[in-house]
Amino acid sequence: MLTIRALSSIPTPLLHLYTSSSSALSTRTLRRHPTAATMLNSATAAMITAASTSKGVTSSEHLAGNWYSVPDLRLRDHKFNVPLDYSVDFKSSQKITIFAREVVSVGKEERSMPYLLYLQGGPGFECPRPTEASGWISRACEEYRVILMDQRGTGLSTPLTPSSMSQLKSAENLVEYLKHFRADNIVRDAEFIRKRIVPDAAPWTVLGQSFGGFCAVTYLSFAPQGLKQVLLTGGIPPITGGTTADAVYRVCFEQVKIQNMKYYKRFPQDLQIVQELVNYLSESEGGGVLLPSGGTLTPWGLQLLGLSGLGSSTGFERLHYMFERVFDPVIVAGEKKQISYYFLNAFDKWLGFDSNPLYALMHEVIYCQGDSSRWAAHRIRSENNSEFDAIKAAKEGRPVLFTGEMVFPWMFDEINALKPFKDAAHLLSEKKDWPQLYDIDALKNNKVPVAAAVYYEDMYVNFKLVMETASQIGELRLWITNEFMHSGLRDGGGQVLNHLLAMLDGKKPLF
Template sequence: MDDGEEVKLETYVKPILTAGKEDLPLPYLLFLQGGPGFESPRPTEASGWIKKACEEHRVVLLDQRGTGLSTPLTTSSLSQITSATEQVEYLKHFRADSIVRDAEFIRLRLVPDAKPWTVLGQSYGGFCAVTYLSFAPEGLKSVLLTGGLPPLGSACTADTVYRACFKQVQQQNEKYYARYPQDIQVIHEVVRYLNESEGGGVSLPSGGRLTPKMLQCLGLSGLGSGGGFERLHYLFERVWDPILVPGAKKTISYYFLKEFEMWLGFDQNPLYALLHESIYCQGSPSKWSAHKIGSECESLFDPIKAIKEGKPMYFTGEMVFPCIFDEIHALRPFKEAAHMLAHKEDWPPLYDVNVLNNNKVPVAAAVYYEDMYVNFNIAKETASQIAGIRLWITNEYMHSGIRDGGSHVFDHLMGLLNGKKPLF
């Protein structure tokens, strides 16, 4: 890829509306998915927030660039770019600022008379929506945010985010083990087995390696979403192979190893691993922030220390560590690019605080009190910088509220915008 060489990307959108309303002049609503690196939903039935939204809108599902059918960036497609420097040059175009430009390009061509549309942003999609508010508010009729208020600042806010998130992750671990105290010993046995195995881990089906540090990453999916505690507990119910022949060696089951890989999914969504920390960067590098801040909490999050002291092993949360580019086979070719991205200093701005302070677009946000991914206090601070925002603060849902109670969440936020709900 030479300097100045044009790269063409395809962008996929899927409009959805209720049958029988095809000819009605319904307003448009764009959904921005969480991530980074995950495609839009593929609904198979009329349910949840989509069913509710389609009562009065034409819903537009956007595969953000690099995901789904929008010139998907996979481990195999990215391997076509053989230079780490060129990989970084390519990847820098997949953040929120580029996603907003895509959305505006689509709106001007899809919406009749290029009218403003409503945007619903979940998690990272909410971060993108705040970028939208900063740089293209003329394209917005209103904005709905669910667990998606980003930290604001002129430089890298990753350190602030992870300091807050490690505390919340600690609390989630304590709640998990209070619910399933029997898992303390089970997980100790797994950590001990991994640590005593040759090379400090065991091989994964895809060719990677499961180590105690990698085992901790299960907290990403298991600690912060509705039903996550239960799914994590049931996963460890099947961690060991049964002993069918007396004297056979104790082994971790193929089922567990395969499920572990599916839970993480970094190999299927390399954008998430490569760009996660960059979503917090404006003109400053992250320098592997999660790893750095995690080192400050090492006394709590050291798995070997935990089993020696007879304490619960704490899982980690929404954090990407350098070790995954060693232990996940499909990510190894991008290790150099990942380190370069972590030290990249010239990230362009993602937010304009002055514009947000003078915002005129109606905004309603669901802020989840026990959100493990988007810290409650940071979200409140950001909300104070967005003029006119209306907050719904609740502990009824976790970060996955739009999935677990989407119809209620969507209806409540629309009620805030329409004056049908009290303001908090």
């Protein structure tokens, strides 16, 4: 049961960041005149700082629920009605819901505590749902009031699912809608919430995991006044202008190759199993087999298992145990060998695009600033095709290499949940007028304390690119480790968060 929380005296921020429709500066102008880009970013920050106050604020903008419990935690749900497009007048703008869950330790519901906003990785994934006081959430609740915000389009924040997106009847309409679902608007949502939920609209601490860290760096660029300190875990983005997707995938393919070799060294028996499976798929009618979801499993589709299998803790093990049951036993003499339903069903569930299609649609455009991605991963893969050609590798007895965190155009033909969005995906890949996500000058002059966990062998966020960006962020302290993989925040219990907090509160030395 939701109760209304009175907010008539709290100001409403209208954060008018730069958008292509409102700027007189073209992409060509920005490329020819770098100072124009600097001026634009300065204007963007100024617009956030000078966010206007709307009169006649209604309590319907924020609904706060009653407290409820899971073991050792108390939780409260919040829903905020925010503009889809912050460049439009608040009263006349289309609204979407942003959901945030407030989490505290039992007995601390009314205690005065600083706030910590958690930004989940992705793009396109909701925040974790706490079932007990454990892991990093338990550690954070020792001293913070934690806010788990489902980023727009995920979880309970007007979720974009295959069914809900079907309401947008054309690819053009869907692209026009999706252009509002990048880091810039996620930051605007965070500021909208902060000014309504934090007493006196005080700055808060932000913890950003993976893509959530990318959002936090956007936050540092354009709304640092809302930040007390920032914690990054596997989430320092490339920040140069134009599209950085090409640079990202060029270095990430190299790390993916290394992870493949590690996998086959751990489980050498899978080398032959995967080769046999690829041969089976390539020799099947149509070059693949039907999946329970209605999609098709092909040799190149099989390679997508590397997305989470190669880069996260226990990924190697989970992948290996899938391949243990790849084929059904032949229990009737003369019957043909076939792939087991167990494996096909596990493959469908492994990818998860039926529940989180936003990831596939938006993955490459999170890197774009004033230019298009043009299916960057697909183009860069062609440069490595001799190594990533699954059929050729299987025929020649070489290791079949899995791919990593990459989205390819043919996925919108083979994965059933993505098929309706094929045209929109192509339009997004060609879209050029993406606004800037980072202000390099603002980051160099940053005064907000920042601590970052950098995972040396991270498959998703490349170490080389991380270090290039890190050199351009003021007040940043790095913890470089190979003890954890990209999922270190989740896997390390409270250890990773505890280490980062210690770096900022003086418990860790400055060298």
